[in-house]
Amino acid sequence: MDKILRCEKIRKVFIVKDFLGVNKRTTVALNDISINIEKGLNTGIVGESGSGKTTLARTMLLLIKPDAGSVYYREKEITHLSDNNLRDFRSKVRIIFQNPYKSLNPRLTIERTIKEALPSCDSHKQKVEDILAQVGIPKTYRTKYPHQLSGGERQRIAIARALAGIPECVIADEPTGNLDATTEVHILRLLEKLKEKFNLTYVFISHNLKIVSDICNKIAVMYKGRIVEEGDACDVSKNPLHPYTKALWNPDIAQPIDEKQTKYSEGCAFIDSCTSRKERCFCENPEIIEKEKNHSVACFLYE
């Protein structure tokens, strides 16, 4: 398979200092994450809030530099390139942000917004109108400002911006997270239509397993900065292995997190709400291993 993006053991730690910097609190947002994005195969990344999905998306695009590990684009390492040298990569891998109310510059008209994303050689009016037509925005909107549009319309503009310049891969970071159910359906249909038209590969980030399993061919489940389960979409959705994935599918069985919030520095991250934890889970961290063909899981239950 044609690998577009490959992340190898990337790690990102955020350090939050309090006033005067006396107490430091570290949050491990990405903990040795390895993931492959292959041409034509949509990859879904699911997980609850704070599991590091958005950080992963931004690190994949090198909008955030990882503390350790490498990112490869078409098997070429790009981790330490400067923004200027990343220009080619960024015209080929684009991102759609979660919040369309924040991701559009309030000072730029729709036309300017799209033009910014086009290669400078063909920033023609016609081109802008073509792209707007693709995402179902009437061309009269060219001169409008983002705040004059609804959330769904804004997200369409954000999609149009990502598509300008014909990328091969689009990272969609919860593109429907801030939209109502009806608009969500429209946006998802649009994304599917555009995939066929432009032969795109999506990295679809969501907390909604159902959407992800509909759209994606591969699913990676993240929990507290780790990938706990990874595999083909039908496997992961029909036959979840990791207790966390099971809990995601069926939130009722999830055990509430202990109020005490016991901090085990070693051991499995999911231990607080795991229903089938064992002695070993407290002191060791499970490695991700391939349990079935194309289906890996990080849990001692499956060793």
Place this chain on the structure above:
Amino acid sequence: MRNFLGRLKKYSKVSYFSFWFLIIFYLVSFFADILIPYHFDYQFRDKPYHPPSKIHFIDTEGRFHIKPFVYETFVDDPIFRTYKENYSVRYPIKFLVDGPERNVFFIFKTKKYLFGVDAPAGIFLFGTDTYGRDIFSRLLYGSRISLSISIIGVLISFVLGMITGGFAGYFGGITDQVLMRIVEILMVFPSFYLMLSLRAMFPLNLSSIQVYFLIVMILSLIGWAGLARIIRGMVLSIKEEDYVLAARSLGLSHWRILVFHILPNTFSYTITAITISVPGYIIGESALSLLGLGIQEPYPSWGNILSSTVGNIRVISDAPWLLLAGAFIFIILINFNILGDALRNVLDPKNW
């Protein structure tokens, strides 16, 4: 532009009025050469401290004249400098009169002025000063200097503040440290004394053009520091916004992100700030001229018109019209403040 005016009008009628008032005032100062009856250094030697001319419609015999007219005046009491009108001849005010050629900003020449009266009578709308020069002419001519200094000065500070603040905030690190320390050095000096000492670095006998540019430079050098600091703060917060991240994700250059995505979002603040700071420049120029360090006689500016009253307490009782320059400064100041306040609201895209 039309939208802008509409929004301004909708926001408040007063600010709409201020906007047009300032536009008209700037036009007046631009075309001052046509509007003023006398050249700014033309002296009526026999008429110092002449009060504002009385404009009559009805003559001594009680007849009404459509054309307003003035009488010639002569000194009645040389000690207290009181003037009396000579009722024997009427001098009607003429419009579009001919006179010596004047250059309007080196663009075109004119021999026609808006109004005037035949010699030997004179028309002094705002009276005359100690040399018998027409205050009205000097005020309008001086407004050109005072207003242009403030606008040019403000624009230079604006550009300097934008560049320094933008660079410091966007690139951070050592750039930020160096630029902000420079700004702080400028800010620790009380601005008025800094202004005086900067002026003291240059000789006193400069030509008026040199002084003009010197003042512009001094004023803008003092003005940019505060602006740069605030813009830096705004850039620091804006650069964390999603749309800046989005701009980065499109592979745009730093320069483009800074100029097209970050700085425009500081405009609603900066335009307001510079509008409100324009009066400061007018006052700064006036203050320098008042101390004799600014625009030199015979060239008029609002500051040195006022400075002729300094140390001369009699002026306030005998020739209060010399203080009209202060009134002009006050009016321009108020209008800029009202406009600046309205712009804060009107230029915010969220209110469109």
